[in-house]
Amino acid sequence: MPSMVDTDAVVIGAGPVGLFQVFQLGLLGLKAHLIDVLPEVGGQCVALYPDKPIYDVPGVPLCTGRELARLLLNQVRPFLPLNVASGQCEQVHLGHLVSEVQAEGDGHFLVQTDHGLQLRARSVFVAAGAGAFVPRTLNLPMLEGAKNVHYHLDDATIGALGGQHVVVSGGGDEALSAVVALTALPDGQRPSELTLLHRRDQFQAEPELDAQVRNLLASGRVKLVVGMPTDGVAQDGGVRSLTVLGPDSVARELTLDHLLVRQGMSPKLGPVSQWGMSLERKQVSVSPATFESSTAGIYAVGDINIYPGKKRLLLCGFHEATLAAHAAAATLNPEAPQHLLYTTTSPLLHQRLGVLQGH
Numbered sequence: 575m576p577s578m579v580d581t582d583a584v585v586i587g588a589g590p591v592g593l594f595q596v597f598q599l600g601l602l603g604l605k606a607h608l609i610d611v612l613p614e615v616g617g618q619c620v621a622l623y624p625d626k627p628i629y630d631v632p633g634v635p636l637c638t639g640r641e642l643a644r645l646l647l648n649q650v651r652p653f654l655p656l657n658v659a660s661g662q663c664e665q666v667h668l669g670h671l672v673s674e675v676q677a678e679g680d681g682h683f684l685v686q687t688d689h690g691l692q693l694r695a696r697s698v699f700v701a702a703g704a705g706a707f708v709p710r711t712l713n714l715p716m717l718e719g720a721k722n723v724h725y726h727l728d729d730a731t732i733g734a735l736g737g738q739h740v741v742v743s744g745g746g747d748e749a750l751s752a753v754v755a756l757t758a759l760p761d762g763q764r765p766s767e768l769t770l771l772h773r774r775d776q777f778q779a780e781p782e783l784d785a786q787v788r789n790l791l792a793s794g795r796v797k798l799v800v801g802m803p804t805d806g807v808a809q810d811g812g813v814r815s816l817t818v819l820g821p822d823s824v825a826r827e828l829t830l831d832h833l834l835v836r837q838g839m840s841p842k843l844g845p846v847s848q849w850g851m852s853l854e855r856k857q858v859s860v861s862p863a864t865f866e867s868s869t870a871g872i873y874a875v876g877d878i879n880i881y882p883g884k885k886r887l888l889l890c891g892f893h894e895a896t897l898a899a900h901a902a903a904a905t906l907n908p909e910a911p912q913h914l915l916y917t918t919t920s921p922l923l924h925q926r927l928g929v930l931q932g933h
């Protein structure tokens with residue numbers, strides 16, 4: 575990855591609206607880079623309700639949050655192509671928190687992330703929802719930056735857990751589904767010992783998941799430790815044990831090889847409020863005609879924006895992304911004809927989508 579990338583647009587937030595924003599920009603011939611602090615796309619749909627049903631997306635009578643994210647990703651793929659060699663898309667930057675957006679004075683913006691990525695863009699689309707999703711932590715300073723503490727169950731993390739004693743912290747869907755997923759791994763990839771750490775002997779999860787974990791506990795394949803972690807022992811950049819205060823007020827040491835903290839996500843508005851746009855009740859004020867913010871060239875779409883009549887619904891976010899893309903295209907390419915083209919009949923759109931005409 576070069577240290578500085580030039581692009582037409584940067585979309586901040588890979589939730590459903592950010593994904594559809596890239597699609598609409600692509601139809602209009604504008605190339606976008608997409609950034610999210612989470613390790614996967616989908617925003618709230620994947621972080622908060624992956625398996626819950628959605629009934630009000632036009633033309634899709636029923637899909638889950640995760641299915642919607644997958645459908646949107648498939649739809650936008652022509653404009654986020656995969657590199658054949660790496661299998662990755664060079665325009666998608668996951669695990670990056672956008673920390674700064676600065677106008678450069680020449681009609682460009684400099685967008686910077688906490689991981690040192692710098693993008694120079696002619697327009698910025700803030701699709702940041704309620705803010706950057708960050709995992710809830712255990713509030714123990716010694717866990718910060720520890721190399722064996724994980725918050726996401728991605729492939730790299732799973733690869734590190736085989737044959738290890740893994741402690742999963744939490745009592746909700748995220749923690750329990752991680753326990754079930756880890757016990758279902760094949761021999762060699764599975765942790766040798768699995769402990770679920772929760773402050774009480776009751777979970778707040780879907781009944782089916784709850785029952786699955788109760789079975790694993792009854793069979794002895796998973797151990798339950800009830801209590802609050804209050805301290806721990808750090809060694810060689812990792813955590814070796816936690817001190818857990820039990821309901822009997824006795825503190826016990828819980829040794830571990832890896833700690834997987836799965837206590838849910840909470841959105842933090844954080845940096846968005848420092849980029850100079852006018853805010854109203856912690857949301858970005860926009861024009862309902864263009865979805866441009868008070869800073870020319872920065873648009874805000876989806877749950878992050880506010881205007882008269884605003885509804886925080888997927889459908890409304892998709893509408894906003896469409897109008898914002900058209901407004902940006904008219905500003906960035908004023909000499910180009912601004913006719914409305916249909917995906918059904920336009921050869922130009924077929925070419926951009928990479929589809930054969932009429933197919």
Ligand SMILES: Cc1cc2nc3c(=O)[nH]c(=O)nc-3n(C[C@H](O)[C@H](O)[C@H](O)COP(=O)(O)OP(=O)(O)OC[C@H]3O[C@@H](n4cnc5c(N)ncnc54)[C@H](O)[C@@H]3O)c2cc1C
Nearest residue numbers: 587589590591611617618672702703705706707876877888
């Ligand atoms: C339980 C639940 C059920 C719902 N059901 C429905 C429904 O049935 N129908 C419906 O229409 N709507 C529903 N919604 C609302 C819908 O999910 C939201 O309107 C939609 O997710 C908004 O999409 P978005 O892309 O604007 O924001 P989000 O989905 O919140 O995505 C924003 C993304 O931006 C990222 N981000 C923010 N700031 C930064 C930063 N500085 N750097 C990097 N990344 C950043 C976040 O990590 C996040 O991934 C539901 C919501 C919930 C919570």
